[in-house]
Every structure is written in C-alpha cells, then in structure tokens.
Amino acid sequence: MEVSVTVNGEVRTADVEPRTLLVHFLRDDLGLTGTNIGCDTSSCGACTVLVDGRSAKSCTMLAVQADGADVTTIEGLAGEDGLHPMQEAFHECHALQCGYCTPGMVMAAVSLVDEYSDMDADGVREGLEGNLCRCTGYQNIVKAVLAASE
C-alpha cells in the first residue's frame, strides 16, 4: 500500500506492506534509526515519536495508520539553532547513560510538557511511566524534564 506521511516536515511516500509497523517504516524505509526498538510489546517506549504533535509508541501503530499524519522523530526535534531544549536538558542533567531509551524518552517528555504546563516531579513520573530506562533510575530524567519545562 502506498502511504504518504509528513516526517520531520518532509512529505515521504512509500509503498509498504499493510502490516508494516510505523517504527519499521521509519527505521528501515526512511533510514531514521534514531527511533529505537526495545521490546516488541509496546512496554518500553524506546520507539516513541510524535504523531500530530502527541506522543505515540511507533510500534503500536501501522505505517498505514499514519497516512496523512505529521510525524516527528528524534531527528526532527533539533532546530536551526541546535538541540531542542529537552535534548539539551537531558544532556546537561546527565539524564542518559547508554542512551537507548533517550530518543523515546525525550519525545514522550516533549509531548508531556506540551500537554501539561506547570508540572511537578510526581507529574513527570506519572507522565513517563510508559517509558523504561534501565540505566539512570529516572532521577536525572525527571530533573531534565522539569528543567526543560521552565
């Protein structure tokens, strides 16, 4: 099936098998490997992207469901002037070690901050419950999200 998805501001069209997951479309068809696959069961959130501005685990969606949608991946987050404030905050606060969860965590955090202003640490923890990190114990991730939301 042909799908047409706006990815990081650019319209991308491809002929995909109907069963193709959005994450495989992004990684294998478009070469956007910043979005990681961690679990195959929609548990870990490493594949989180923005679909029409809201965070979505890209392994829970078919590519054809994203037809006509506006998708932002980690590669599309930085602007002309450099890293997005959320990316900068993760780097600054040591909110990553191995970094495998980071792209998904950053995308989930961007969506969270966009949706809820004025969050406290508990709110950030609740909002990021669907994204696993095995390295950091989450403390610096919470710090980074709070720093970026100021």
Next chain:
Amino acid sequence: MTDTRVAARTGTAPRIGESARRPDGAPKTSGSFAFSSDLWHDRMLWGGTLRSPHPSARIRSIQIGAAVAVTGVHAVLLHDDVPGQKEFGLEHRDQPVLAGDIVRYEGEPVAIVAADHPEAVRMALEAIVVDYEVLAPAVDPMTVEEVEPIHPDGNLIRRIHLRHGDQDVVGDVQVEGTYEVAMQDQAFLGPESGMAVPADDGSIDLYVATQWLHSDRDQVADCLGLEPGSVRLTLAGVGGAFGAREDLSLHVHLCMLAQHTDRPVKMVYSREESFHGHVHRHPAQMWYRHHATSDGTLVRVEARLVLDGGAYASSSSAVIANATCFAAGPYRVPSADIDGAVVRTNNPPCGAMRGFGAVQTCYAHEAQMDKLAEALGMNPIELRLHNALEPGDELLTGQTITGTAPVAEVIRSCAEHPSAAAIALDPMELPGGAGRTAGPEDVVRGEAFALGFKNLLFSEGFDDSSEAACRLEGGVATITSACAEVGQGFVTVAQQITREVLGVEEVVMAPATTATVGSAGSTSASRQTWMSGGAVKEACEKVRVQLLERVAAQQGADVSDLVLVDGRIVSLAGGLDIDLAEATAEPVEADVVFRHAQTWPLDDDGQGNAHVSFAFSAHRAIVDVDTGLGLVKVVELTTSQDVGRILNPMQVVGQLEGGAAQGVGLAVMEEVLVVDGRIRNASFTDYLVPTALDMPPVEIAALIEQAEPGAPFGAKGIGEPPSISSTAAVAAAIRVATGLDLPRVPVRPTDIVFPEGEA
C-alpha cells in the same frame, strides 16, 4: 620565578573532579548515535537463529532442505558447519556454538540462517525440521549433583569450601535462616545485534555491542579457525549491558553466515529472543547460621550456598567465588565455614550481572544480621557498627585489608541521614497507585538498613590488564583504548583524565576496536575507571614526559624546569613559553599496558590474597505495604558509598541511582520465571522492570572519599555496590512493615498475602 605552577586555569573543559558532560550526550540525545541495531550495509543479508524448544533433548536429525529452498535464503548452517572449535565460553569452552547431538537448555541455538529479508529468515527457520528425542530436564540445583551428568564436564561447575579460623567456635547466641534469590535479567534496553562483514583475504570485521572486545575476538577466532588478528572486532553502540554482554551471543553466528555467503550479515534479536540469548543472574539457595557473643560480637558464620549456573559455565566460577568470599558481609568474622557450589542444570545459563555473587549473599547476610539483632535485643545499626570491618582486619579468606575500608563511616552517614519521607496523602502515592484498593489506614510502613561490599577488579590471580595509547598532535590528544563504553561514562572520564594530565582542551576518543590496540579487559567488576582509566593516565603521563624532554632538548632548557600548563609549555625560570599545538606539530605518542597489584588463587580452604580492593555501600529503605493486596511502594531510598575519590560527581551519582533501581527491581518485581527449565515470561509485559513510578528518588547521604592506594587518582570503581545493598534494604523494610520472614526475593504479592503455611 613566575607563578606558572599555580597559574589560574585558562581552559574551560572539565577535568578530574568536575561534572563533565558526556561526549556522546549530543549524538545520543539527537538520535544520531549509531547503536549496534542501526548498522546497515547495502549488500547485507539478515541472519536468524533456530533455538531449541526443549530444555533437554537429543537431536536425532535435522532436515534443512525445505529451508534452503525458501526464496531469498542464502545459507542454513548447523553444528558441523562451525569451521573451528565447536564450543565457546568465557572461562570454560563448554558451550556449543550450535548444538550437536544434544540440547541442554530451552533456547539453545540449533541452526542459523541468512536470507535477503527478515521475512525469508523467519520462513526458513520455520521450515527447518528437527527431530528431538525429548529428555527429562535436570532442573533442581539442590539435587543435580546426584543425577547423571548433563554435560561431559559434569554437573558441578565449581565448589569452594572456605574454612577460616578455629572451626570449633560456638556462639552464645545463634540465628539460622534459609534464603532464596530468584533469577534476574539484566534487561538492557537494546537487544543483541551486530553485523559481520567478510573481507577478500578471508579475514572478517565484526561490529557488535559487547563488554569485552578482545575476549570476544579470541573466542570468535577460535570458533572460526582463524588467527585472532584475522578477526577485527569493533564496538558498535551499546544499549546497556550490566553483565549480559560479557559472553558471546550472536558473534560467531554472524561471522559464520558472512563467511559462508561472502556477504555482510546483520542480526537483531527480538526481546523474547534476548531473554534466551544471554546469561542471567544466578538464582541462589542459601542456608546460614550466625554465632555471636551476648554483647553482639560475631564469632562464627556458617553457610551453604547453591547457585544455579544453568546449562553452561559462563562466568559461574567467578560468581561463586564472590558469593563465597563475601558471604558474611563487611564484618569481622574470625571463624567461618562457607560451602559454596555452583551447579549445572538444564535451566537457562547464568553468568555476570552487576554485583555478581555478592548481590545474592548480601540479601541473606543482611537478613541474618537483622535476625541476630533481634535475638540479642540490640539495635541493628549498632550491631553492624560493632562488627564493621576496618583497615587491617582479616576477611574470611584470611586476606588483610591493606587499602581503605570506611565501613563505619558508610553505616553512620547513611543511618543518621534525615528522612524526608512523608506519610502519603495523595492516593496515587499509595501502593498500587491508581489500581489500589487500600486506604491510607490499611497501609503499613517499614524502614530498614542494609550494608554490602564486594571486590573491585578481577581476582584469584587472573592476569588482568588494560592497554591504552595517547597521541598528542597539534595540541589535540587522541586516546585509543578497547574499553567498552556501555553507558557507564568511561569516555567522559578518559577525557577528564587526559585533560588533567596534559592540560589540553580537546580530547578525541578513537573507536574501540581490536584492530588498533590491545585488550582493555572487560567492562565489568567495577574495573574500567581503575584499569583503563589507569592506562589512559599512564599513557598521558608518558607523553608529557617525552614531550617535555623533547622541548628541553630543542630549547637547550633543563627538563625539570619545564611544565605543561593549559595548552602551553613554560619554564618555571621564565623565558620560555611555547604553545602546545606548536610544540606538538610533530606528534608525541605513548602506549602503556596497565596492571593492578597481583592477586593469588584461593587454596583448598578458600584462603588466600585473592582480591585487589573492596568497595562498601549502605542503603536505608522506607516502604509502604498494602497487606491486603501485597503491594509494595518503595517510598524512599537513602545511600552512602565508599568511592575512593570522585572523578565525576554527576556520573557517580548517576551510577548510584541507576544501580539502586536494579536492586529495587530484584527486591519487589524482577524474576525470570523458569518452570521445568522453560522461561515463562520472556517479555517486558511479563518480566517487570521498575518504571519512573516504581522508583523513589535516591537520596545520597554521603560519598565517602578516602583515596585508595594503587587506584588512579585514588578512585574506586563505583558501579556495582548500588545494586548490592539496595535489594537487601528494601526486603528488610518490607519485613519490618509486615512482620513476615520473607526469605525470598523478589517479594511477591502472594508472599505477603499468603505467607508460607497460611496459603
């Protein structure tokens, strides 16, 4: 004379002791960092593995005809196709690359396939017909030594019967207990993946996420029947490790397929396959008896430890050594009888995981210390302080602690740290969160303390070294080391060390590969800051000396008058001031192999100077428990740790927080469920790891700094202790809250709701 020696730094890049940011932080946050799963080659094939569905079976025959006939399939390879040595292994080469006539665990690789599309790989794997004669698996570690050997090497992997001091000692007070630790998974987030690329001359390049490049390289070369130099192993981006990448997984498979097809081959495990594809933390069954005088002085500890090594040895020998040597915890114990055995079963193979061996026994010895305190009517903190090891004390192995051991400081600072834990008012903060049924009045709180320790670096006479090279050219330093950066932050610390020694701003980390430098050893056992950090430090120091000597000769100056400061070479007497970039237009290079102090094997009684150094940590946990549903909420976790010297405060704290999370996981939720040799929960839906809601903030009470002799800058490794005492503390707090024995971790809801005998 000028004051150059104390001149204010002009450079801004952080050095030792500062919270330098990760050099890979920008690529990792921007998505451009290439993990091993991101590797791509235009001509590449995809690889896949057929695994045994049985924990124990004889293979009568394997039919591959239908698989070979699948469109797009380029290779289907079996045991006989392994070109060199058929077995691999970290300590013992006892694990088949591909099963021969027998399979010994569920998930053991039987055949491998390469095809031009993952779908074709899947179809080919399904088309392979294996005729198994299913055998009854030997899965009980307590009896497996008495049954028919399941492997030519026998069912006992290693036994250490440690006897220390007078064996006839009996204490006024004795406490006894049996304890069990379940199988934990490292659960790194990036499943196993890699790519092999064959070269025209018969050599091969392997790009893979690993913890120990040269050990992998050597094992791969042996299995391929190649010289080690014909296998070039390059570290690909690592999505976490925690011990699970110390053994080979897909390495030889990838190379075999690439050689056979003469094409690059890529392989990526699914999460389910990953659970079968790497070793886990050893489950342990432990019996203890502690003896003390009535004033609380420990006089003897007896223990029987049985660790389930699963089907193959992996690093089991080192794990049981740690479990046995540190079985009694960081206390003065003049008499001990510790019988530690690690056995072979048809369960999944077990090996390295953060704190290996010490995690299991810490949970048991700390439960015993609490039990002893209760029997003595003594405060548990006081009991620990009373018996705490000090420098100059003997360990169970008879080894005297010659380095630092600030055990009392660790205990006091953690125990005395004020708690900020409030009573939960928001229902979301109660155990169970949104899914709770208990009101605040049905929730009980418990607070407890645990202390742990472990050896740093490799032990028992292992010839442990790390090589590093430094090249200073045009004022830029390039560091070459095969140290595996797995997330721990070695790349940050190596840059800091280089800047500290050479006064440079820019430090480039060359790729970690076996092609350019000798072994850095394993990224495990909390050893890389010490070992590879030490190698980098010495290489840089050598470069500094060579450079100053060269400049002295060129300028007719006295070398002892020259110093290297902030990118300049200046003479203390004045008159000479050369820009470093200029002075190193012609490069200066040095290469060193760093070794730690020698250790010796344990003797027949488990005695000997087997270890280099030790690190100590304490945790205090506060938990809320809904006793109706058996739900636990870890409310607060406070820690103190003996760190030697801090090289990067932010990274140290990051390790303490992350390591504690894995300890919390083992205490309350993480267990690989193995029933009759089969893993029943090989997914993140069923194997639970702590989320942001499960983890409380980790409060750092104190980082105890006492420079460790022999360690570069006095810094101890800090990665493992956070995972050692955290589990014990959380379990103990649940005990305090519920009044139950809780002799097993993880503590399951049913353990609380239906304690033994009441179900």
